[in-house]
Amino acid sequence: MKGKNSDLNSQSATPPFDLLLKGGQVIDPKRGTMQLADVAIAGGRIALVERDISPAKAKRVLAVGGYYVTPGLIDMHVHVYPSHFSWGLVADAHSFRSGVTTMVDAGSGGVSNFLDFKERVIDQSKTRVLAYLNVVDNGMGGEWEQDVSRMVPEATAALAQAYSDLIVGVKAAHYWTSKPWDATHAPWDNVERAVRAGELCQKPVMVDFWPRPPERSYADLILHKMRPGDIHTHVFGQHFPIIDEAGIVNPVLFQARKRGLIFDVGHGAGSFWFRHAVRAVAQGFTPDSISTDLHTHNINGPVLNTLTTMSKFLNMGLSLQEVIYRTTITPAQEIRHPELGTLDVGAEADVAVIALQEGDFVFADCGKAKMLGSKRLECVLTVRRGEVVYDPKGLTMPEWEKAPAEYWAYKPPTGA
Numbered sequence: 001m002k003g004k005n006s007d008l009n010s011q012s013a014t015p016p017f018d019l020l021l022k023g024g025q026v027i028d029p030k031r032g033t034m035q036l037a038d039v040a041i042a043g044g045r046i047a048l049v050e051r052d053i054s055p056a057k058a059k060r061v062l063a064v065g066g067y068y069v070t071p072g073l074i075d076m077h078v079h080v081y082p083s084h085f086s087w088g089l090v091a092d093a094h095s096f097r098s099g100v101t102t103m104v105d106a107g108s109g110g111v112s113n114f115l116d117f118k119e120r121v122i123d124q125s126k127t128r129v130l131a132y133l134n135v136v137d138n139g140m141g142g143e144w145e146q147d148v149s150r151m152v153p154e155a156t157a158a159l160a161q162a163y164s165d166l167i168v169g170v171k172a173a174h175y176w177t178s179k180p181w182d183a184t185h186a187p188w189d190n191v192e193r194a195v196r197a198g199e200l201c202q203k204p205v206m207v208d209f210w211p212r213p214p215e216r217s218y219a220d221l222i223l224h225k226m227r228p229g230d231i232h233t234h235v236f237g238q239h240f241p242i243i244d245e246a247g248i249v250n251p252v253l254f255q256a257r258k259r260g261l262i263f264d265v266g267h268g269a270g271s272f273w274f275r276h277a278v279r280a281v282a283q284g285f286t287p288d289s290i291s292t293d294l295h296t297h298n299i300n301g302p303v304l305n306t307l308t309t310m311s312k313f314l315n316m317g318l319s320l321q322e323v324i325y326r327t328t329i330t331p332a333q334e335i336r337h338p339e340l341g342t343l344d345v346g347a348e349a350d351v352a353v354i355a356l357q358e359g360d361f362v363f364a365d366c367g368k369a370k371m372l373g374s375k376r377l378e379c380v381l382t383v384r385r386g387e388v389v390y391d392p393k394g395l396t397m398p399e400w401e402k403a404p405a406e407y408w409a410y411k412p413p414t415g416a
């Protein structure tokens with residue numbers, strides 16, 4: 001009896017949860033619900049999601065009333081390999097401030113440098129970094145992207161299988177010619193080799209179809225060349241025939257969707273026009289996933305960050321749930337990581353707390369045009385694997401007058 005009592009005592013002395021997010025509107029994309037609930041985290045994992053969890057059960061309680069609590073967001077098209085590709089960003093500097101806990105690098109590197117990318121970026125980042133492997137051996141950033149002999153489906157597929165947990169698919173991008181096409185450099189080589197790699201490793205292919213020379217048509221790409229489950233990113237770029245002269249959505253988009261093709265935003269510096277996106281969304285063609293293509297040439301506009309891209313779609317008429325859905329569970333399915341983008345008990349505790357602001361806001365696109373809007377999303381807290389990694393409102397902090405003298409002291413990181 002004595003032993004049992006002391007167990008009970010130790011249970012009440014040590015609260016079972018490390019962190020409790022209390023009083024928020026919890027959006028659970030997997031269940032399709034939005035309701036007032038508390039989220040409890042223990043050991044870096046989601047421990048309980050319930051209407052009213054006692055604060056006594058948690059070591060730390062954060063009041064998040066008035067905010068939306070969602071799974072950590074997934075931005076499935078970014079560039080975060082700065083040491084190889086000059087457009088690359090430092091992942092942690094741009095993820096958490098937008099509630100993003102998973103970033104997918106879209107083909108910055110290929111088979112020649114994936115291990116370097118893994119060592120320098122994937123293994124060093126707090127953000128979960130996954131990757132599409134470029135079918136070109138050296139990835140992005142140079143003339144080698146035009147050299148068909150450097151498009152290596154077999155090696156790409158073998159590496160994708162060897163690092164199956166990190167490599168989510170194959171990327172085709174940036175393929176053109178300044179002279180007539182020939183047998184060593186034909187219009188479809190890049191796409192066909194990427195699809196071949198995708199077939200070999202049984203993973204999806206993401207296609208950036210810029211530029212789009214007349215020798216290869218967009219309809220052919222999405223109706224014939226790509227497979228169900230493959231992803232066309234940059235869908236609202238001005239270089240695709242998305243909207244006809246009468247303002248009507250090209251019917252091939254709906255045909256391609258029916259056969260299982262996936263359309264991703266991939267906003268980028270040159271691939272998002274309101275003139276396409278607003279009309280397409282109004283006519284029922286919403287993108288499957290909302291991603292940024294964040295890189296050094298668009299972080300200062302027009303992309304800025306993930307939440308700004310999401311806010312654009314909110315102002316086009318999508319509901320908050322629809323926008324969250326397209327940055328959590330949908331990209332998780334596209335990259336075949338169903339364990340991500342959920343608040344399931346036992347899932348790694350990646351959580352975003354988001355404010356929906358109302359007011360007068362302006363959003364810019366890549367065609368030097370702007371859209372006025374009345375809603376904007378702002379991140380107020382990000383939790384990665386149970387740890388608070390972004391807290392601009394000081395939700396975890398006491399006011400300074402109440403802070404104890406020795407509350408916190410800076411400790412330099414190991415090795416500094």
Ligand SMILES: [Zn+2]
Nearest residue numbers: 077078106293
């Ligand atoms: Zn990109």
